[in-house]
Amino acid sequence: MEYINKTEITEFLLLGFPSLLEQQIILFAFFLLVYVLTISENMIIIITIQLHPKLQKPMYFFLSNLSFLEICYVSVTVPNLLANALTESKTISFFGCMTQLFFFISLMCTECVLLAVMAFDRYIAVCHPLHYTRIMNHDFCIKLALISWISGFTITVIKIYFISKLSFCGPNVINHFFCDISPVLNLACIDMSLAELVDFILALVILLIPLILTTISYICIIYAILKISTADGRQKAFSTCASHLTVVTIFFSTTLFMYARPKKAKSLDKNKLISLLYAVFTPMINPFIYCLRNKEIWDTLTKYFCHKTNFPNFSPCM
Numbered sequence: 001m002e003y004i005n006k007t008e009i010t011e012f013l014l015l016g017f018p019s020l021l022e023q024q025i026i027l028f029a030f031f032l033l034v035y036v037l038t039i040s041e042n043m044i045i046i047i048t049i050q051l052h053p054k055l056q057k058p059m060y061f062f063l064s065n066l067s068f069l070e071i072c073y074v075s076v077t078v079p080n081l082l083a084n085a086l087t088e089s090k091t092i093s094f095f096g097c098m099t100q101l102f103f104f105i106s107l108m109c110t111e112c113v114l115l116a117v118m119a120f121d122r123y124i125a126v127c128h129p130l131h132y133t134r135i136m137n138h139d140f141c142i143k144l145a146l147i148s149w150i151s152g153f154t155i156t157v158i159k160i161y162f163i164s165k166l167s168f169c170g171p172n173v174i175n176h177f178f179c180d181i182s183p184v185l186n187l188a189c190i191d192m193s194l195a196e197l198v199d200f201i202l203a204l205v206i207l208l209i210p211l212i213l214t215t216i217s218y219i220c221i222i223y224a225i226l227k228i229s230t231a232d233g234r235q236k237a238f239s240t241c242a243s244h245l246t247v248v249t250i251f252f253s254t255t256l257f258m259y260a261r262p263k264k265a266k267s268l269d270k271n272k273l274i275s276l277l278y279a280v281f282t283p284m285i286n287p288f289i290y291c292l293r294n295k296e297i298w299d300t301l302t303k304y305f306c307h308k309t310n311f312p313n314f315s316p317c318m
Contacts, residue, residue: 008044009168011091012187016084016177017272034284035078041287042067045297052300059125060137060242060297062118063290065145069111070283076104077178077279102160104279105181108153109206109253110255115248116210116217118145122241123217125221127224155206161206162195178273178279182258201295211252218245248284254278 017027045067049060080100084090092100125132159181166188174183181199185192219239228234254277291297 009094009170009172009187011093011172012097012177012179012205013173014080014084014090014177015173015175016081023233028082031081031085031280033077034237034280035074036081038074038078038280038284038287039071039142040282042071043317045287045290048297048300048305055296058121058141059118060103061141062114062121064147065148066111066114067287069107069114070286073101073107073111074280074283076100076107081177081280088180092179097174098160098164098272101163101179101181101184102156105159106153106156108191108278109155110149111251112206112210112255113148113151114145115244115251116213118212118244119217119248120144122244125222126221126237148278152206155202159199162198164176166190166195176275178275180275182271196254207256209253214248215253229269246289247282247286251278254282 049055049064077100080092105269114123118167121136124135128135163181165185166185167190169189170294174187176183185199188195218241221237223238225234226235254274258271258274258278
């Protein structure tokens with residue numbers, strides 16, 4: 001790779017969460033539990049959607065895409081975090097750092113677009129229910145999903161290209177638990193203003209455009225819901241959007257704070273905590289949000305659980 005020849009640094013030191021050995025073991029156990037839960041929850045959602053005919057709908061097709069994305073998301077950062085928690089050497093190679101950065105940002109950008117696509121799906125379902133099946137056909141859904149993935153990775157290729165043009169000659173200490181844009185840019189030993197500007201503009205594009213489209217979709221959805229005459233009808237219509245709206249709020253509020261800033265901030269401990277929220281905990285929380293707020297998924301899971309465990313008196317089975 002071209003950028004390897006232009007730098008004296010061959011590896012970075014990820015500080016992570018420095019603490020005593022006993023605390024590191026506790027951190028390892030905690031993050032391992034979070035990782036296993038995240039993988040298990042999202043796999044359950046994917047398998048449930050694929051195996052049950054009544055869930056073969058556009059909304060659940062996009063949800064399975066989101067669950068697969070969340071699995072990839074945590075797999076980019078958490079395994080390295082677990083390894084560093086139990087070893088004294090917390091280094092990552094320059095190529096490994098750039099690779100981790102590429103996939104993490106690609107998946108984050110993909111999620112931005114995918115959440116906007118899911119909002120559009122809810123807009124069609126609520127505002128144009130009679131045309132929903134015709135508009136959101138299988139081929140169109142596949143195209144929307146492909147647009148999400150392709151746009152996310154394309155944007156990141158441009159970002160990484162400009163970062164790779166920088167020279168890194170020391171220090172090589174990253175005050176973070178993974179290679180993120182801000183801490184990596186702060187280690188450049190040449191003028192990084194162009195790479196910083198490109199990153200900021202592309203961050204605005206990939207964050208604000210999906211957010212604006214999502215906001216417009218929900219304005220139209222809320223307006224349509226308010227026109228429904230019955231309270232039950234309004235509640236039923238809003239329940240189909242509540243889980244997605246919750247996920248959108250959590251995701252965009254944290255990512256906008258971290259990435260849509262004109263000047264990269266120093267990688268302070270508070271930034272690491274915010275990064276934990278959207279990079280580790282959000283993928284774990286999202287399946288709970290979708291299952292608890294989505295009646296079809298919840299009913300499918302509870303009926304399957306009752307069938308497999310033969311609990312005839314278990315209340316969700318009634």
